[in-house]
Amino acid sequence: MNTTINIILFGIGNVGSTLIKQVLATNATISLKQGLNLEIPIIANSTTAFFKTNGIKNNWQTDFEIFGFPYKINDIIRYIQKEELGNIIIVDATASRKFVKHYKAFFQQGYHIVTANKIANTLSLDYYNSLRTTILNNWTHFNYETNVGAGLPIIETLRRLSDSGEQIHKIRGVFSGSLSYIFNTFSEKQLLFSEVLQSAQQKGFTEPDIREDLSGKDVARKLLILAREIGLQKELSDIAVESLIPSSLEEIHYLNDFNLKLNELDRYYSDLKVKKSANHVFRYIGELDVLNGTLQTKLVLEPKTSAIGQLRGADAAIEIFSESYKEQPLVIQGAGAGSAVTARGILTDILKIAKQLNTFKLVEA
Ligand SMILES: NC(=O)c1ccc[n+]([C@@H]2O[C@H](COP(=O)([O-])OP(=O)(O)OC[C@H]3O[C@@H](n4cnc5c(N)ncnc54)[C@H](OP(=O)(O)O)[C@@H]3O)[C@@H](O)[C@H]2O)c1
CATH class of the missing domain: 3.30.360.10 (Dihydrodipicolinate Reductase; domain 2)
Known part of the structure; x- marks a missing residue:
């Protein structure tokens, strides 16, 4: 059976919206070839969030406008818990300093993070090292290939x-x-x-x-x-x-x-x-x-x-x-640079984590 990966996307500007397009367009192939279902059950900008348990579809922009509502980070965590969503990958497609403050709490929940946002990796060394400790202590993953050279490896x-x-x-x-x-x-x-x-x-x-x-x-x-x-x-x-x-x-x-x-x-x-x-x-x-x-x-x-x-x-x-x-x-x-190569780099980072989660599931079974 396929493993479902739940992508929680923060930032639906140039890069975030291109990522949604790429995920929706490639999901069938990824499911067939890699045994992974990529779902995006939550999308958010700086003020508004939209939830859809089985993942957003092509009409997400209209849904976001009509059904989006003001949110706090705790609403997101509560929704994930209530709906018992597993294999959570938070995607940070913002350039927000404020949003980075939530990273440690996300890792402590066992969520993984993929980020295009450079801030967490350029704050003080104390913060940088303590973030790595939090990641290790919680058996989580942190990928940020797009921080330098967009989609280039x-x-x-x-x-x-x-x-x-x-x-x-x-x-x-x-x-x-x-x-x-x-x-x-x-x-x-x-x-x-x-x-x-x-x-x-x-x-x-x-x-x-x-x-x-x-x-x-x-x-x-x-x-x-x-x-x-x-x-x-x-x-x-x-x-x-x-x-x-x-x-x-x-x-x-x-x-x-x-x-x-x-x-x-x-x-x-x-x-x-x-x-x-x-x-x-x-x-x-x-x-x-x-x-x-x-x-x-x-x-x-x-x-x-x-x-x-x-x-x-x-x-x-x-x-x-x-x-x-x-x-x-x-x-x-x-x-x-450019939203297409950057979004593709984020998707590659997501898949790297997803494959590890899938292997872990197979080993456990
Ligand atoms: N474009 C590129 O070529 C490229 C290449 C490599 C890396 N990046 C990085 O990718 C990231 C996104 O770039 P972009 O061009 O897509 O930017 P953008 O078009 O300005 O979009 C930024 C998005 O982030 C949202 N946002 C801001 N603060 C937030 C918060 N606290 N919580 C949740 N969402 C928040 C914005 O929402 P509002 O509309 O509500 O403000 C908007 O949806 C940046 O870190 C950038 O440096 C971009």
Whole structure:
């Protein structure tokens, strides 16, 4: 008999709603091939939840609008208990700091978590380590592949290398889809920097306030997640983050005022471009030098011929140098952002846990 996996989905924006579409579209195949029934009995946004014991169907948006109601987290836990739903996987497709506060309580209930939200993995080391203790003590699973490079298997690859005793020497990569697009385009095309930013905004690659992207903090968070994944006890404050906003524009508070000074930004980047040789391109990278213990994010000139130099569009790429990949790095490259690849990465994380639960059931029987 098939094992039913109950997905409780928080966040039904770009990524969450795409995940629902993918689960509903692939359920029959997954059931046939893997003996797993994926159900989504609860969906919620920041204010409203919708419950359906046997799982939502294609008309979920209408159902959510008509039958959704204001909720508290305890309502969710009570409903799961009342309906005796087992094999619970909480999916966090929010970017909410507030929601992360519930993670420990979920693990203590025996629920597993799959998250696209980077916050839990970038809070203080004390929190990070205590979360791992809670996970272990409750025999639960925590998957977060989409925290770095969306659907690309970066965290899994690093974990496998690290778990097999492989010494990682260095990790460097372009981790941000928006900054990848901005510098891939700026390096190749005769456009002003502000024109490239505008194009990135129009394509939906950037945060509403472009300074979030230009601050380099998102790349720093991803680098921290990778560093911690290979066992380095690092804090966000240990990372030397190079901001892409020239110092003359750093103090500006309001976005409108910043936008009025874009000509200064253009001047700054045009000056940099004059100094660039024809066989190099700009890339904003995160770099973790394990041997020296340094973590930095920075704008570099990269040879056009390297893996990172050859990036196109909004792709991400990571190079892993290690004991076995000393001269030529192991390279993972591909679409590093977008709701379809991110939702697929979440679904892969869900299935990894589901398969373990299924094996456990077979062993118990
Ligand atoms: N898009 C990508 O390419 C990509 C790639 C990798 C990772 N991610 C990550 O995926 C996550 C979701 O991204 P997105 O683009 O789908 O965002 P989004 O479109 O803004 O959707 C966010 C969803 O989260 C809900 N939410 C916010 N706070 C909540 C709370 N406390 N409890 C329950 N739900 C809450 C929002 O509900 P309201 O409408 O009520 O606020 C909304 O439904 C983010 O962490 C993002 O960093 C995205």
